Amino acid sequence: MARYTYTEKKDTRSGFGAGLLEAGKKNENVVALCADLVGSLKMEAFIKEFPERFIQTGIAEANMMGMAAGMTIGGAIPFTGTFANFSTGRVYDQIRQSIAYSNKNVKICASHAGLTLGEDGATHQILEDIGLMKMLPGMTVINPCDYNQTKAATIAIAEYEGPVYLRFGRPVVPVFTDPDQKFEIGKAWLVRQGKDVTIIATGHLVWEAIQAAEKLEEEGIDAEIINIHTIKPLDEDAILKSVGKTGCIVTAEEHNKIGGLGESVARLLTTTKLVPQEFVAVNDSFGESGKPAELMTKYGLDAENIILKARKVISRRTLFL
Amino acid sequence: MKKEYSIEQLKGIATQARRDVVRMVHGCQSGHPGGSLGCADFLTALYFKIMNHNPEFNMDGIGEDLFFLSNGHISPIFYSVLARSGYFDIEELKTFRKLNSRLQGHPTTHEGLPGVRMSSGSLGQGLSVAIGAALTKRLKKDNSLVFSLHGDGELQEGQIWEAALFAPAKKIDNLVMTIDVNGQQIDGSTEQVLSLGDLEAKWKAFGWDVINMNGNDMEEVVPTLQSVRERAFKGKPICILMKTNMGHGVSFMTGSHKWHGIAPNDEQLHVALNELQTNLNDY
Incomplete structure (x- = not known):
């Protein structure tokens, strides 16, 4: 019987940050956008390495989603970063028309999903985002389980052509999956x-x-x-x-x-x-x-x-x- | 594609495009003739004179000028101009808004119609999209321009103002947005429904290079659009406030919000086509 242990706890959002940096190194078309939550999304390393490929949008998520959709035209692979609530419910129609229906290669990366966002409360704890995103035709929906899996998923979605919703969280949780895992989208x-x-x-x-x-x-x-x-x-x-x-x-x-x-x-x-x-x-x-x-x-x-x-x-x- | 059409030839093409618009909307008894007719001169000039573009359509459009239609309901004029500039056969215009057509009620990439790079219809989204395309052009050191068209009623959407703030702040100076200022929307005049106030002052205050233009005078449209090449890449995005008449070219449709989104009957079509005479061919 497989036994799982862990030696450290890390947040899945840090797995995203590490994966984004790696994806950025692998492919110069990877760009990142963030709506005033750079620290929360752990995007600092990417920004330091590729300042010209980062776009600070300010607190304007609708504009961020539209710009990300437009950036795909010409070959960029945009990763948007904000909390899950502001990545989905707040911008549903922008995602629906400009990303999903237009089949644009945008990676919607959403941190602080669910209850584990904690003290900020229900205004920020979206519990409906998987449903919203999975209902959109053509949208891939991914919710990894630890730091290593989130990092691997982030790298994998950069190599996949099409819109993706990647959901991760705020708290530190056990790291128990293989750090060298190959992430296969759609494979349990x-x-x-x-x-x-x-x-x-x-x-x-x-x-x-x-x-x-x-x-x-x-x-x-x-x-x-x-x-x-x-x-x-x-x-x-x-x-x-x-x-x-x-x-x-x-x-x-x-x-x-x-x-x-x-x-x-x-x-x-x-x-x-x-x-x-x-x-x-x-x-x-x-x-x-x-x-x-x-x-x-x-x-x-x-x-x-x-x-x-x-x-x-x-x-x-x-x-x- | 950039051909040396004379102003007179462009006027003729715009008139033909107007014939297409009323025939398309009549053909399916559905669609938006008012704004389409008002923007016929602008779109004709853009596609037949101003933009460097290739009707052998490629989504990325590297090295080409790009156009995004944000007020997607004026799809009839967009489709007519795309077809007549070579993106697809003009015969396909007859499928507009019918089952299994690539010419959906509002433009979409979903059916693979050449010339369409983004779905639009839900208003207020196209300026963000155009800025995004301009950002990628800048990143890739592609010195072509990105154009977009918006309705004035559309400015009531909040996303427009997020984008309006962003573009000057980040010096997106390879972008030319045009606002169709016809003063009409579905429920009445923009003044009655929700006044837009002083648009020139607003866009200037946001930091845009603002140009006023009569959008129904080809003699003015062409040189104004030509001038944006000189004004671009100077640190500011460009906003053209284009005054038009909704329904321009068809007397009984002109200047009234009532023709925003209804189709002419057989008799009205006959009257309209009599007013729109060209030496070109209908589809």
Whole structure:
């Protein structure tokens, strides 16, 4: 059985910053735009290395998205940086018309997603962004789980042609994935093999799923964990293969249960192989101020709740047999 | 493409483009004739005289002048000028707004129509897009120009003013935006709906090099647009306040917001075409 440990904690946004610098070194067409949040997005290293390829837009996200779309004409590969809320909800129509419908090669890079933004509260804690972005035809949606995966994803999206939404977070979290990993867009990562229940997790919930699986093992429950870092396009084969073995599934994400990864999985299962599913996600509410860990506990986005949902979904499985 | 058309020839092409506009809108009984007719002279001059561009369309347009239509609802005149300057067959104009057409109600890159580099229709987005294209030209040391066209009603969108602030602050001086000041929008005059105030003072205060132009006089449009090559690359973006008459060229459509977005009937088409005589051919 795969065991995961960590020696340090780092924020996924720093993985983005490191990946952006690397992508910039690899390809001179990579440019970055930021709406007055350079420090929060960890863009300093890129700016220092490539000052002429950085555009400070000021607090004007709509203009930033439009300019990014325009910059693709002539071959630039723009990476926009701001908080997830201002990367999606605030600029939805700009993304819809000028980026998605126009099929422009823009990388929308969004930090401080979800509850783990913490003390700033619900105005800044978007829990609807995955839903907003995945509904746009042609949009790729990626939510990596740690520093190394975020860095690898950032490098990978620079090499991919088409609009991408890359979502990451603020707090430091365990670094447990391979620093030399090759990130494949749309390809799930089988974190842990098991036969009793499938846990599908994305973003910060992957580490929680690993913790849950180890505790479930003590109860004699053998959980399989799949990391879906690419919510769209969804690796349907990986999910179907796993539920074919386990017959039940828990989805875990730092997002509203409406519109998130869980719903994408439910859509897949209802049209292919119907198995019971439980959701670890925010129950259609806004967030609030607090420490990230306190919020994750209060809203049930932790290992404890994954364990409860795993037990529940296993008990429901008999109804489907 | 940059041909040596005389002013008289350009007037003839603009009149033909106006014939296309009313016939296209009549053909599908849908679309926006008013603003299209008002901007016919400007777009004809731009595509047949001013811009260095290649109808063998390439999205990146490196080394070419680029144009972005921000007020996408005047798609009929955009499509007519693109077709007549060689981007696609003029026969395709008859498919405007019909099922399975590349000539969507509002311009889009989605159907692969040559000459269209950005979808538009939802207003207020094109200035940002044009600035972005100008930024990449600057980065790549491409000394061609980026043009954009906007409605005056469109200036009521907030994104325009984000972009208006950005371009002078960052010295985007390879950019020429033109505002179609026809004073009309769907619900009435701009004065009644939401007054735009003193546009010249506003754009100057934001730091733009402002030019006034009568957009329905080819004798004035051509030299004014030619002058922007001299005024560009001097540290300021250029804003042309282009006074036009909505519906210009068709007497019963002229000067009224009522013809912003409705189609002529058979009888009205007949009257309009009688007023728009050319020695060119209809599609």
